Amino acid sequence: MNKYQIQGGTPLHGTITISGAKNAAVAIIPAALLVDGVCRIENIPQISDVTLILQILQELGADVRTVNRTTVDIDCSHIRNRQVPYELARKIRASYYLVGALLGRFGWAEVPLPGGCDLGGRPIDQHIKGFVAMGADVDVRNGLICAKVPGGRLSGGQIYLDMVSVGATMNIMLAGVLADGMTIIENAAKEPHIVDLANFLNSMGANIMGAGTDVIKIRGVKRLKGGTYSIIPDQIEAGTYMAAVAAAGGDVLIQNVIPKHLDCITAKLVEMGVDVEELDDAVRVRRFGPISRTNVKTMPYPGFPTDMQPQIAAVLCLATGTSVLTEGVWDSRYRYVDEFRRMGAHIQVDGKVAVIEGVPQLTGAPVNACDLRAGAAMVIAGLAAQGITEVGDIHHIERGYEDLVGKLSGVGANIRMITVPDEDAKSQVG
Ligand SMILES: CC(=O)N[C@H]1[C@@H](OP(=O)(O)OP(=O)(O)OC[C@H]2O[C@@H](n3ccc(=O)[nH]c3=O)[C@H](O)[C@@H]2O)O[C@H](CO)[C@@H](O)[C@@H]1O
Numbered sequence: 272m273n274k275y276q277i278q279g280g281t282p283l284h285g286t287i288t289i290s291g292a293k294n295a296a297v298a299i300i301p302a303a304l305l306v307d308g309v310c311r312i313e314n315i316p317q318i319s320d321v322t323l324i325l326q327i328l329q330e331l332g333a334d335v336r337t338v339n340r341t342t343v344d345i346d347c348s349h350i351r352n353r354q355v356p357y358e359l360a361r362k363i364r365a366s367y368y369l370v371g372a373l374l375g376r377f378g379w380a381e382v383p384l385p386g387g388c389d390l391g392g393r394p395i396d397q398h399i400k401g402f403v404a405m406g407a408d409v410d411v412r413n414g415l416i417c418a419k420v421p422g423g424r425l426s427g428g429q430i431y432l433d434m435v436s437v438g439a440t441m442n443i444m445l446a447g448v449l450a451d452g453m454t455i456i457e458n459a460a461k462e463p464h465i466v467d468l469a470n471f472l473n474s475m476g477a478n479i480m481g482a483g484t485d486v487i488k489i490r491g492v493k494r495l496k497g498g499t500y501s502i503i504p505d506q507i508e509a510g511t512y513m514a515a516v517a518a519a520g521g522d523v524l525i526q527n528v529i530p531k532h533l534d535c536i537t538a539k540l541v542e543m544g545v546d547v548e549e550l551d552d553a554v555r556v557r558r559f560g561p562i563s564r565t566n567v568k569t570m571p572y573p574g575f576p577t578d579m580q581p582q583i584a585a586v587l588c589l590a591t592g593t594s595v596l597t598e599g600v601w602d603s604r605y606r607y608v609d610e611f612r613r614m615g616a617h618i619q620v621d622g623k624v625a626v627i628e629g630v631p632q633l634t635g636a637p638v639n640a641c642d643l644r645a646g647a648a649m650v651i652a653g654l655a656a657q658g659i660t661e662v663g664d665i666h667h668i669e670r671g672y673e674d675l676v677g678k679l680s681g682v683g684a685n686i687r688m689i690t691v692p693d694e695d696a697k698s699q700v701g
């Protein structure tokens with residue numbers, strides 16, 4: 272079993288380059304199912320969620336060729352199978368995008384219910400409401416989302432989302448591009464990856480208007496053609512390293528970012544006394560003085576992202592004074608708090624609110640990553656803590672961070688991957 276071992280207390284100095292965005296890549300790759308011809312996708316992050324979604328496409332019959340470390344060619348002209356394998360689909364959230372893409376292209380899909388981080392209930396009723404409004408029959412049975420369009424082609428529909436949902440917005444967009452007529456999504460999500468998916472589809476010949484606002488209009492077209500597209504940089508990966516500098520101190524240039532996407536994170540760090548300088552495609556983050564307390568509430572974009580909530584909590588653990596953190600998207604995103612307490616943090620949670628009383632110093636401890644961003648937060652806390660922290664269950668972190676150890680070592684962090692005997696295997700032998 273692999274763990275990250277971190278000797279904390281070293282400020283970070285140097286440059287980190289951000290990879291392509293996980294939550295854009297995992298939607299754009301299945302979107303290739305809608306295209307007639309070869310899609311060349313650039314700036315793909317090397318993370319396990321991407322490996323899995325590419326593997327699923329190959330299982331369906333797509334021809335996937337690696338061009339270089341960050342570029343793949345995907346040709347979905349010869350899809351022979353529309354049943355998505357359970358063992359692959361259940362490991363990631365993004366497998367839900369296969370429903371919209373397969374339904375849009377072939378009028379039929381059977382996709383296992385998706386996995387992803389355990390954040391409390393993660394229903395997909397809004398996705399289903401959208402497909403039904405476009406003429407599909409959708410049924411969840413035997414662990415599968417079974418969707419079929421009588422007549423084989425979806426027709427445009429008008430969908431008002433009951434809540435702002437990233438997944439439902441993107442899935443309905445995927446279903447709508449080849450539908451007959453106009454699809455309108457109201458109360459749509461506005462995250463950067465929504466705009467990126469729309470830009471990808473439009474560059475292949477789709478007609479999507481309004482992505483990035485709360486009303487998206489999709490005029491169906493007959494076919495999409497191949498082309499080349501480069502995925503946007505990862506807002507959350509960048510924010511995670513910004514939080515790492517805030518917690519550990521130092522001076523780091525974080526490059527290959529879209530600074531506008533980081534405004535919501537930058538604003539909070541500045542309130543906390545961190546110096547953030549915005550450049551064309553980089554941000555320089557410096558922190559030498561104390562961290563000030565603040566309050567944070569997570570919201571859909573352009574609010575403070577829920578996927579940065581555990582990482583900002585790690586910084587607030589070290590602030591002077593008491594901060595209030597409110598989770599505005601998920602029912603249960605504080606499962607990591609006990610791990611922080613092992614490092615000496617003072618946090619009380621009541622429902623969606625965490626009250627964090629800052630301490631002058633965290634202390635290293637063995638901890639576990641209970642999900643992707645909680646794992647990143649453990650690493651941040653470990654970088655700032657006195658002594659050694661070992662972070663287990665790092666497969667969660669590898670779902671969304673390319674070469675975390677290499678990137679942090681490159682700015683002077685004392686972090687390495689270690690292999691320890693698997694406890695279960697040990698007890699079976701014993
Ligand atoms: C692969 C991916 O991109 N994952 C992201 C996506 O997840 P995901 O697409 O699952 O999240 P949503 O934006 O859909 O969920 C937002 C809220 O709406 C609720 N909801 C959603 C859909 C639905 O049909 N019914 C319903 O009730 C959810 O329970 C949640 O409370 O957006 C989340 C919110 O930014 C991020 O934390 C995840 O990293």
Ligand SMILES: C=C(OP(=O)(O)O)C(=O)O
Pocket residue numbers: 293294363364365386387388578643644671
């Ligand atoms: C919750 C996340 O991912 P997923 O929806 O893929 O589980 C995340 O990226 O923080």
